[in-house]
Amino acid sequence: MITVKIDGRAVEIPKGSAVIDAAKKAGITIPTLCYFDLQGKITGLNSSCRVCLVEVAGRKNLAPACSTPAMDGMDILTSTDRVIAARKIMLELMLSDHAQDCLTCEKAGNCKLQDLCFEYGIKESRYAGMMNSLPLDESNEFYTRNMNKCVNCRRCVNTCSAFQCTEAIDFAGRGFSARVATPFEEDVRDSVCVSCGNCVSVCPVGALQSKSKEKFRTWDVTKTKTTCSYCGVGCEMNLLVKNGNKVVGVEPSNGDANNNLLCVKGKYGYNFINHPDRLKTPLIRKDGKLVEASWDEAYNLIAEKVTKTKAEFGPEALAGLTSARVTNEENYLFQKLVRTGFGTNNVDHCARL
Amino acid sequence: MTNSINEVLNSDVIFVTGSNTTVGHPVIGAKIRQAKQNGARIIVAEPRRIDLAFDADLFLQITPGTNVALYNGMMNVIIAEGLENTEYIAARTEKIEDLVACLADFTPEKAAEICGVSAEDIRKAARLYAKAAKAAIFYSMGVTQHTTGTEGVMTLSNLALLCGNIGIESGGINPLRGQNNVQGACDMGGLPGDLPGYQKVANPQVLEKFEKAWGVKLNDKPGLTLCEIVHNAGHGDIKFLYIMGENPMISDPDLHHVEEALKNTEFLVVQDIFLTETAQLADVVLPAASFAEKDGTFSNTERRVQRVRKAIEPIGKSKADWVILMELMNKLGYAKTYANPAEIFAEISSVTPSYAGINYDRLEQGSIQWPCPNVDHPGTMYLHKAAIARGKGLFRPTEYKPSNEPTDAEYPFILTTGRVLYHYHTRSMTGKVEGLNNLSPESFIEINPLTADKLGLKDGAKVSVSSRRGEIVTSARVSRNIKEGVLFMPFHFAEGAANVLTNPALDPISKIPEYKVCAVNIEAFDEVSDYA
Numbered sequence: 001m002i003t004v005k006i007d008g009r010a011v012e013i014p015k016g017s018a019v020i021d022a023a024k025k026a027g028i029t030i031p032t033l034c035y036f037d038l039q040g041k042i043t044g045l046n047s048s049c050r051v052c053l054v055e056v057a058g059r060k061n062l063a064p065a066c067s068t069p070a071m072d073g074m075d076i077l078t079s080t081d082r083v084i085a086a087r088k089i090m091l092e093l094m095l096s097d098h099a100q101d102c103l104t105c106e107k108a109g110n111c112k113l114q115d116l117c118f119e120y121g122i123k124e125s126r127y128a129g130m131m132n133s134l135p136l137d138e139s140n141e142f143y144t145r146n147m148n149k150c151v152n153c154r155r156c157v158n159t160c161s162a163f164q165c166t167e168a169i170d171f172a173g174r175g176f177s178a179r180v181a182t183p184f185e186e187d188v189r190d191s192v193c194v195s196c197g198n199c200v201s202v203c204p205v206g207a208l209q210s211k212s213k214e215k216f217r218t219w220d221v222t223k224t225k226t227t228c229s230y231c232g233v234g235c236e237m238n239l240l241v242k243n244g245n246k247v248v249g250v251e252p253s254n255g256d257a258n259n260n261l262l263c264v265k266g267k268y269g270y271n272f273i274n275h276p277d278r279l280k281t282p283l284i285r286k287d288g289k290l291v292e293a294s295w296d297e298a299y300n301l302i303a304e305k306v307t308k309t310k311a312e313f314g315p316e317a318l319a320g321l322t323s324a325r326v327t328n329e330e331n332y333l334f335q336k337l338v339r340t341g342f343g344t345n346n347v348d349h350c351a352r353l
Numbered sequence: 354m355t356n357s358i359n360e361v362l363n364s365d366v367i368f369v370t371g372s373n374t375t376v377g378h379p380v381i382g383a384k385i386r387q388a389k390q391n392g393a394r395i396i397v398a399e400p401r402r403i404d405l406a407f408d409a410d411l412f413l414q415i416t417p418g419t420n421v422a423l424y425n426g427m428m429n430v431i432i433a434e435g436l437e438n439t440e441y442i443a444a445r446t447e448k449i450e451d452l453v454a455c456l457a458d459f460t461p462e463k464a465a466e467i468c469g470v471s472a473e474d475i476r477k478a479a480r481l482y483a484k485a486a487k488a489a490i491f492y493s494m495g496v497t498q499h500t501t502g503t504e505g506v507m508t509l510s511n512l513a514l515l516c517g518n519i520g521i522e523s524g525g526i527n528p529l530r531g532q533n534n535v536q537g538a539c540d541m542g543g544l545p546g547d548l549p550g551y552q553k554v555a556n557p558q559v560l561e562k563f564e565k566a567w568g569v570k571l572n573d574k575p576g577l578t579l580c581e582i583v584h585n586a587g588h589g590d591i592k593f594l595y596i597m598g599e600n601p602m603i604s605d606p607d608l609h610h611v612e613e614a615l616k617n618t619e620f621l622v623v624q625d626i627f628l629t630e631t632a633q634l635a636d637v638v639l640p641a642a643s644f645a646e647k648d649g650t651f652s653n654t655e656r657r658v659q660r661v662r663k664a665i666e667p668i669g670k671s672k673a674d675w676v677i678l679m680e681l682m683n684k685l686g687y688a689k690t691y692a693n694p695a696e697i698f699a700e701i702s703s704v705t706p707s708y709a710g711i712n713y714d715r716l717e718q719g720s721i722q723w724p725c726p727n728v729d730h731p732g733t734m735y736l737h738k739a740a741i742a743r744g745k746g747l748f749r750p751t752e753y754k755p756s757n758e759p760t761d762a763e764y765p766f767i768l769t770t771g772r773v774l775y776h777y778h779t780r781s782m783t784g785k786v787e788g789l790n791n792l793s794p795e796s797f798i799e800i801n802p803l804t805a806d807k808l809g810l811k812d813g814a815k816v817s818v819s820s821r822r823g824e825i826v827t828s829a830r831v832s833r834n835i836k837e838g839v840l841f842m843p844f845h846f847a848e849g850a851a852n853v854l855t856n857p858a859l860d861p862i863s864k865i866p867e868y869k870v871c872a873v874n875i876e877a878f879d880e881v882s883d884y885a
Contacts, residue, residue, distance in 0.1 A: 141788030165386030194774060195792070196379065211788075224664035227651045229644040230777050232530035233358070233380045234653025239645055239664040247645055247664060256720050257358050257653055263379030265777055265789070272643070272785035273665075277627055279640035280669025290628075290638060295670070295680075298637050302595075303684045305620045309593040315572060319582045319591050322543040323598030324532035326641075326674045327649025327661055329697040331534070331541035332549060333678040334597055340569045341685040345554050345576030346591070349543045350599055351535050352579055352865040 002072040007079070019054060019076055020065040030054065030078055031087065031119065033112045033204055034153035035066040038163060038260050045162070046154040050090045051116060054078045062086050088120050094151045096125040097132055097176075098205075105149075107206035110218035113151060114205075134179060139189035142268040143200045143210050147179050150207035156180060156199035163261060168193040180207075197267035201252050201260070210268070214248040216240070225253055228266040229325065233257055235266050247273045306342060315343035322349045354655045356489060356525035356735040357722065361388050364523040366485035368478075369405055370398040371420060371495020371505070371869075376774045378493075378529045378654070385491070394485075396478050398423055399495065400769055401799070401841055402834035411477055414836055416469040417769040418756035418870040420496055423475065424508040425753060426464025428515055429456045430479035437483065441517030446746040452511055455750030467753060469836070483516050487523040494531065495771070498869045503862040504751040514746040520737035530654040532778070537652035540708070540723070541701065545576030550705035566704050569687070578864040580605070580857065587614035595622040597674060598641065602630035603779035603847055606855040606866040607822045624677060629781050630847055641674050642667035649675070649694045650716065652723070656733070658711055659720045756870040757858035760838075764820060764872035766804070768840045768854060776845040783845075796849030797830045798875065799841040805831045808876065815878035818842075820871050823853035826878050840875060844868070 001012050004022045011026045023030045034046035047067040054065045057075035062083060065076075077083065094113060102108045117123075137145040152171075157180055161167050168191045172181035182191035200208040223238040236255025242248045247270050252262040272278075282298035283290040309317050320342065322334040331349075338347040361367060361384050375382030382405065389395055389408055397409040398420075406412040415423055431437050432453055442449050461479075465472035482488050490513055496505040509526055510519075518524035530536045542549040552559040554575050564571050577585060583601065585591045587610060594615070605611045615621060615634045623635035632638045646668065649661040667673065672680075679691055691697050695713040702708050710725035710732075721732040736742065760767060775793035776783045783789045798818060800810065810816060812831040817824055818840070827842065827849035835841055842851035856871040 141791050162390065163387065164383050165390065166383075194375075194379070195788075196383075222664075224645075224662050225660075226644065226662045226664065227533070227653075227659045229533050229651075229661075230782075231378050232532060232535060232654035233378050234533065234651060234655075234657055234659055235380055236659060241664050245665050255659065257655065257657060257659075258380050259359070261380045261383055264775060265379075265783060269777070269783050269786050269789055270645075271787070272626075272782040273645045274668070275627075275785040277785065278643075278668045278671070279626060279628060279632075279638065280671060281640060282670070283628075283635075283638040283640075285636045290633075290635070293637075295672075298639060299681055299684045302622055302637055302681060305593055306685060309620070313592055316574075317590065317592040318595075319577065319586075319593070320595040321579060321582065321597065321599050321601070322538055322541075323674075324535035324538045324543075325598040325644075326538075327534065327644075327647070327694065328537040328541050328652060328658070328701065329649045329694040330597075330674040330678060331538045331543045332697060332701050333675055333682070335542040335549075336567065337678050337682050337685075337687075338595070339548075339563075339571055340567055340687050341682055342593075342595075343572055345545050345572055345574060346582060347543060347576060348545050348579040348582060349535070349538045350532070350579065350601075350604060351530075351539055351544075352863060 002070065004070050004072070004074040004076060006076045013070060017070050018066055019063065019068045019070050019074070020052060022070045022076070023065060023078060028078055030065045031116055032066060033116060033151065034155060036155050036202055038159065038202065045158050048152060048154050049094070051087055053083055053086050053090070055080050055083050084120070088122060091116055091120060091122050092125040092127055095122065096127040096129060098151065099146075099148050105206045106209055106215065106217060108217060111206060112204035130176065132177065132179065137188050139187035140193065140195060142195050142197060142264070143208055145188060146207055146209070149205050150180055151205055152178060152180070153204060155202040155204060156208060159198050159202050164196055164198045166192055166194055166196070169199070195264040195268065196262060197264065198252070198261055201262070201267070210249060212248055214242060214246065216242050216248050221248060223251075227255070228262070230265045230269065235262050237262060237266060239270070310343060316346065318342040318344050319346035322347060324349055324351060354525065354527040354529070355519060355737060356523065356527055357655045358384060360523040360735065361385055361489055362391055364388055364393050364487050364489040366394050366396065366482055366488040368396045368398070368482055368488060368490045370490070370492050371497070372491055372493035372529055373399070373401070373403045373495075373771055374491060374529065375404045377531065377772050379774065381491070381529060394481060396481055398478070400835070400839055411474065411481060413468070413470045413474050413478060416467070417767050417839060418499055419468040419753070420499070420505045421501055421508050421751060422464045422467040422753035424505075424512050425456055425459050426461045426468070426475045427479035427482065428452070428512055429459045429464070430461055430476050431483045431515055432456060434480070436480065437515045438517030442515070445520070445741055446514050446748060448748045452515070452748040452750045455752065482512070487521060488516060488518050489524050489527060490518070491527045491529060493529040495869060497528075497863065497865050498867060500757045500858050500860050500867045501754050502860040502865050504754070507749040508751055511748050511750065514748060519746060520735070520741060522735060525735060528654070533653075534651040536654060536656065537650070540652055540705070545578055549701060550707050563704065580859055580864055580866060583611055583614045586618050589617055592619040594618045594620070595624075596631060597624040600625075600629040600631045600779040600781055602634070603850060603852065604844070606852055606857040606868060608850055608853045609823050610857065624674065625781070626671070627781050627785070629779065639677055640669065640671035641677065642671045646671070647673035647675070647694070650698065656722045657720045658708070658716065658723065660716050757867050758821070758856050758870065758872045760872045764874050766838055766840050766873050766875060768818070768820070768842060768851075768871050768873040769869050770842050770844045770851045770855060773843045773845065776843070778845065779847070780845045796827045796842065796846035796851070798827050799830050799832045799835045800875070801835050801837045801839070802831050802833060803837050805829060810877060816875050817878045818854060818873050818875045820854040820856070820873045822856070825849050825853050840873065
């Protein structure tokens with residue numbers, strides 16, 4: 001353990017921690033943009049935005065809190081005039097090459113750059129000059145890439161390379177023209193991208209945005225944490241619900257199995273939920289056709305058939321297939337229904353298939 | 354899984370076999386690649402050059418149906434070269450002599466001939482696996498969906514025991530369960546011979562316990578498995594069939610037979626969220642709520658129990674499956690009611706020892722992995738830690754047996770089946786998502802360029818594929834990722850359905866059909882004669 005002083009408060013932290021960890025321990029919030037606590041790994045890995053600059057006594061330059069190792073006896077100041085001025089300059093530099101269409105940007109309200117500009121009272125950039133003008137890539141089925149809004153924070157690149165491990169994107173070019181690109185700058189559709197959307201989930205600004213048939217801003221939706229219903233990995237995620245009745249998006253959450261990752265089905269395969277083809281009422285076959293019926297009619301008919309079949313042919317003439325898609329509670333009730341209601345152990349499911 | 358997903362990040366060697374992990378379990382696939390970045394070495398043994406094969410240190414492109422031969426060949430090398438973990442074997446296993454005797458003559462050369470790979474690669478795989486301090490095996494349906502599937506699993510178990518990889522962190526045998534809650538469906542007693550928690554129907558004490566808990570007399574005769582239920586329905590012995598959230602009209606082998614069987618039941622109830630191919634045959638269809646519309650829990654592939662939470666109200670007049678089942682049970686005279694899934698879960702905990710310590714309050718704080726015998730127990734990250742659960746790890750040597758349906762002059766190609774990334778199972782959910790359909794719009798058959806050349810088939814050509822059970826039309830996808838004489842089809846699609854062709858022959862123990870190997874013929878689709 002080492003001891004550092006941060007804004008006058010002494011904190012003890014394990015050796016190898018970054019300055020930002022010391023600040024967290026001391027209950028001091030240092031603003032960040034590229035910093036991202038994905039599986040505890042993309043923390044100082046990005047180290048590109050310089051929003052988290054702090055002053056360290058005895059050091060000439062300001063230090064990025066996310067990637068500067070805390071050292072025993074270090075004296076750190078997180079909100080001096082010099083620090084604030086430097087952060088403002090960083091934000092203004094970013095803003096100088098950033099489309100300022102917050103009025104229509106779907107990311108508004110959930111945008112790190114917007115939040116930071118709000119926090120530091122930045123209305124416009126003093127550094128008017130050249131702006132990148134890169135083509136919009138809408139080739140992916142599920143998300144758009146607008147590199148004119150990119151702040152080169154590296155979150156997407158590191159997520160794709162070090163967590164998803166698909167390595168579809170990296171930085172191309174140098175200096176002002178440095179940009180996130182696919183190899184040979186082909187459309188992302190033609191790259192090795194598997195549309196997992198993990199880059200979209202970590203983008204702090206509007207550069208990577210999910211395509212959605214339903215327009216919404218962050219304040220239009222409520223979030224419900226649940227578990228994905230596709231494969232057996234059991235990724236935890238938040239369903240984004242608009243107007244209380246429509247699932248309009250999914251974002252990963254930090255579940256024990258997925259640690260903030262999702263695949264293409266989990267992230268983008270949600271439109272079946274509100275699909276018009278959903279069954280909305282019980283159906284009963286009459287004269288060869290399935291026609292709408294009430295729940296009571298359906299229950300009564302099933303109960304009648306169960307009783308009749310049992311009486312005529314014995315319980316072994318009944319069987320039920322439960323489901324690997326429904327919850328534990330429902331599987332439990334299903335086998336209980338077959339065993340107690342039908343009187344047979346003829347119950348199985350697709351584990352074998 | 355004996356171990357947990359995140360343990361893979363610290364494994365030294367990862368042996369992936371019978372699992373196209375980046376497609377079937379994408380996030381686990383990503384973590385295997387993270388492990389590689391951490392320094393793990395990867396062995397892949399698969400009939401197709403799957404994505405992970407490109408990450409592998411060693412890739413063995415085995416002929417479908419030859420898993421047992423490969424694993425036995427590897428063990429022969431390990432024993433011959435003295436690479437087994439003798440200390441572990443002595444302390445924690447029994448009957449090693451049976452294994453040694455069984456494998457004495459099964460040289461890597463013999464295995465290589467059967468598997469269609471080089472003996473040297475088998476040796477390399479054996480050494481790589483055996484020399485690792487922590488080696489994890491990951492497998493899926495590519496191991497189990499064979500008539501020798503159970504033997505495949507036992508052979509992997511032999512291999513893991515031989516090298517001391519069971520009961521250690523970052524090792525183990527890790528079957529990747531396919532569906533979101535297939536683990537839970539098994540745990541909850543959705544099995545003909547097992548009550549919740551794998552307590553056997555045939556055990557009188559177990560039955561007495563459940564009779565007391567449920568207050569009814571129970572049937573002590575183990576029931577029929579899925580394929581047997583379908584088979585018996587075909588013969589008219591199953592008169593009443595209730596199917597919840599399954600679509601056997603796409604997912605079962607030999608679909609023509611399935612359709613006949615379902616039509617042959619006197620009364621078919623289907624409960625689902627869409628009017629699936631199976632629901633279209635039903636006498637009564639019950640509309641169920643989707644996972645977004647209800648509370649509950651799923652148990653993932655690593656035995657982790659996690660909450661499902663209601664985000665929206667059920668669509669239309671649909672109801673959560675638990676509500677439907679409870680109301681139907683009440684209708685049939687069983688009066689028990691539950692106010693919410695938490696109450697059902699409390700009942701589950703009371704009768705299921707491995708879930709005894711799990712409850713909704715605890716799950717609100719975070720997920721828990723079973724076994725969790727009491728409320729103070731933190732859950733179990735990996736199994737067999739203190740000792741192998743049965744006492745000593747038992748070697749169960751098995752000899753390689755060929756697949757049920759060999760190729761012949763009429764059906765000269767091996768067909769194997771699997772998944773694509775962009776669809777899930779029978780597409781009843783993913784088929785409703787435009788973007789996923791655009792990325793993977795239709796059925797196809799993967800064919801090696803040399804095989805395609807011989808048959809005069811070009812990439813994208815319409816082909817007709819036939820087996821002893823039926824014939825379908827699909828399009829050829831020429832790919833060097835599959836070897837000569839072997840064909841691959843995804844099973845998701847209703848049009849050009851792979852399961853019209855597949856062999857319903859069952860593994861005698863697990864009753865799993867042999868989806869992964871059947872004999873087929875493939876030829877250019879002749880529009881004129883086929884439509885004539």
